[in-house]
Amino acid sequence: MKLLLTRTVLAATLFIPAFILQAEVDNYRLLLQRTDQVIVHFKEKPTEARALAFIKQGVTHGGYGVAAGKRQEVLEIGATLDIEDVKVLAEGLEDDPQVEFAEPDLLMQTMKVPNDPLYNEQWHYFEFKAGMNLPPAWDISVGSSKNVIAILDTGITEHSEISSRVLFGYDMIADPWMANDGDGVDNDPRDPGDSLQPGACGKSFGNPIPANVRKSSWHGTHVAGTIAANTNDNKGLSGVTWYDRVLIVRVLGRCGGYTSWIADGIRWAAGLPVYGLPINPNPANVINLSLGGTSLVCSQTYQDAIDEVVAAGVTVVVAAGNEQRNVALTTPANCKNVITVGAINRSGNRSWYSNYGTGIDIMAPGGETHFPGNGILSLYNSGLKSPLAESRKELQGTSMAAPHISGLIALSYEVNPNLTPAERKKILKETARPFASDSNCSTFRCGAGIADAGSFLRAVQNTQ
Incomplete structure (x- = not known):
């Protein structure tokens, strides 16, 4: 006869050792949620009659073993x-004098880990101190080709590790010199390079910008790689999403890009009408803005565009900026209805360059490159001025932190497409991993905590 446990049983209290954070326990539960067996360890040399009588009390014998000279029954x-209910049952079995201890027979599973050879160098996905805890999240969702993340950036270069996932959007740069491609607005968002000579961008407050020769940044390619590099294909590195597509909208060229271009890009990416342009046939679920500039307030142009796309169900993710100052001085990070992302380093502290303040919503890996292996590894190009061969490189910045969040938010659209952007933001903050007690971060300076992908997607899953 099998023992049937009614749903009136009370949940057991889970004891959490002081050195284990609640977030770790929550993530572990993702794989250990239910079971139909209990392991019972009898005391040494139980009488055969009593052991058999115990088994006949109402459970079915499922196995036999010996551990340290003691009988073990399954x-x-x-x-x-649920595991918590089985723990209650196991504690009841321990009341029998023949039993030394009883515990749930936990069902173990594998966690999805990409087979890409460089995945182990992408600490920002899996290390506990500062990583995103992506493996348990990937057990819930690896994304879908139906989902689209728009990357408003410098465009993209050809790269075999992402080319199959790219949707070519638009080049919003109206100035031909800044575009560096011979024309203005067009439907070719490829990155021709943004290298500069000293003083090329004029003067600001009497100082040439930039002070030195700058090589092409290939910024958009790096951002795109974090979001959507081909994953689990036994080649190169991994992306946060395994199947989502990236829509490339070029808004930054030599010396940057104007607010008007970026606002048009935001609307167009979401499938909203923009004068003079065709409607985007692949509207985005998520828009990544790894860009910004100095402003005491969010401009009305930015805010109107953001509000319109958020009302359409699109989540906007913005880098906090790298000026080591209060994020309130950086836009569009200081706009409403966005997720503003600061950067942490590999030790889980705020990266030295990252902006901070109460305007930060969440922290994600941005790395620091002064020590090899501590930056964010993603796709790149070997060209100094114009594109040459595909490559990979470590970079640092809140620009590198934001795409981690954009990719994670995109995964949540596959798990539950019905949540609003505000609800996704709320859950992201509620499931954040707390900062360590010795961290240079606090909720006042660095937002809700470090983004935890496993906890976030589990919570999103439970809202259905």
């Missing part, structure tokens, strides 16, 4: 129950 419950 008992089938007769129903698949």
